[in-house]
Amino acid sequence: MKHFTNVHDLGDLKIALKEAFEVKKDRFAFRHLGHNRTLMMIFFNSSLRTRLSTQKAAMNLGMNVIVLDINQGAWKLETERGVIMDGDKPEHLLEAVPVMGCYCDIIGVRAFAQFENKQDDYEEKILNQFIQYSGRPVFSMEAATRHPLQSFADLITIEEYKKTERPKVVMTWAPHPRALPQAVPNSFAEWMNKTDYEFVITHPKGYELDPAFTGKARIEYDQRKAFEGADFIYAKNWSAYEEPNYGKVISTDRSWTVDTEKMKLTNQAYFLHCLPVRRNMIVTDDVIESSCSLVIPEAANREISAQVVLKRMLESL
Ligand code: CP
Numbered sequence: 371m372k373h374f375t376n377v378h379d380l381g382d383l384k385i386a387l388k389e390a391f392e393v394k395k396d397r398f399a400f401r402h403l404g405h406n407r408t409l410m411m412i413f414f415n416s417s418l419r420t421r422l423s424t425q426k427a428a429m430n431l432g433m434n435v436i437v438l439d440i441n442q443g444a445w446k447l448e449t450e451r452g453v454i455m456d457g458d459k460p461e462h463l464l465e466a467v468p469v470m471g472c473y474c475d476i477i478g479v480r481a482f483a484q485f486e487n488k489q490d491d492y493e494e495k496i497l498n499q500f501i502q503y504s505g506r507p508v509f510s511m512e513a514a515t516r517h518p519l520q521s522f523a524d525l526i527t528i529e530e531y532k533k534t535e536r537p538k539v540v541m542t543w544a545p546h547p548r549a550l551p552q553a554v555p556n557s558f559a560e561w562m563n564k565t566d567y568e569f570v571i572t573h574p575k576g577y578e579l580d581p582a583f584t585g586k587a588r589i590e591y592d593q594r595k596a597f598e599g600a601d602f603i604y605a606k607n608w609s610a611y612e613e614p615n616y617g618k619v620i621s622t623d624r625s626w627t628v629d630t631e632k633m634k635l636t637n638q639a640y641f642l643h644c645l646p647v648r649r650n651m652i653v654t655d656d657v658i659e660s661s662c663s664l665v666i667p668e669a670a671n672r673e674i675s676a677q678v679v680l681k682r683m684l685e686s687l
């Protein structure tokens with residue numbers, strides 16, 4: 371695998387899942403692959419899980435790891451071509467990216483949507499410049515429109531805990547005080563649409579996602595109706611996608627918070643969230659602390675999803 375930015379790069383999901391469970395059984399079995407290889411992780415945005423799990427995955431594979439936080443200690447980067455650089459950004463991405471490529475074998479990039487220009491965000495301007503100019507295989511550690519390492523970990527977790535062959539998976543919008551990107555819900559929808567699960571998305575009117583991601587999912591505006599008979603509840607906030615509200619918070623309606631009463635409508639569903647989560651906005655304390663909550667095993671599977679991706683990239687070098 372050369373680059374990893376979306377579900378399609380991974381090919382057959384059944385084969386990828388088999389590989390994930392092999393890696394999980396013995397995560398040090400492939401250490402030889404990373405010998406004398408260096409991973410560079412570039413963060414334009416904050417992270418806890420992605421940073422730690424990807425670094426751990428690389429170390430399991432015997433790699434050296436370099437981490438760079440662009441906004442803490444590195445030069446501020448200009449990303450627009452043609453700009454007269456007389457402002458606060460002393461370096462251009464077009465020099466910085468190939469320089470970074472000189473020091474490593476594989477690059478991971480985290481670069482969220484900036485909500486300044488929808489087209490730039492949905493064209494993945496920053497991630498694609500790394501692919502174009504670094505001269506190295508590149509993988510997404512959450513980009514403007516997708517978070518594929520998270521979605522792969524979500525899928526692994528569902529496969530581990532599902533009680534029926536074709537579970538009903540419901541992704542629900544939930545309130546949040548700040549404007550969050552659509553990357554996690556877009557990506558989760560893209561991955562669920564590659565399975566044969568029953569997949570339902572529920573959100574208030576005005577929070578419709580890009581149909582290119584929601585695809586064949588059933589959209590249900592009544593959250594309680596959507597929860598009926600669900601095997602998994604995947605909660606997430608996202609800001610509006612449709613213009614003129616792109617990147618804006620248009621509701622913080624706390625009647626959408628996932629609580630025990632709503633979970634009772636489900637088929638004893640498990641609760642999933644990618645974390646970090648705002649308690650009592652997205653989900654109540656009692657649900658996230660209950661035995662149905664899988665948020666910790668889900669986060670643990672981030673190490674496995676990252677390791678499968680890095681393993682495949684190392685095998686292709
Ligand atoms: N879920 C996730 O990507 O967590 P971080 O933002 O902490 O990396």
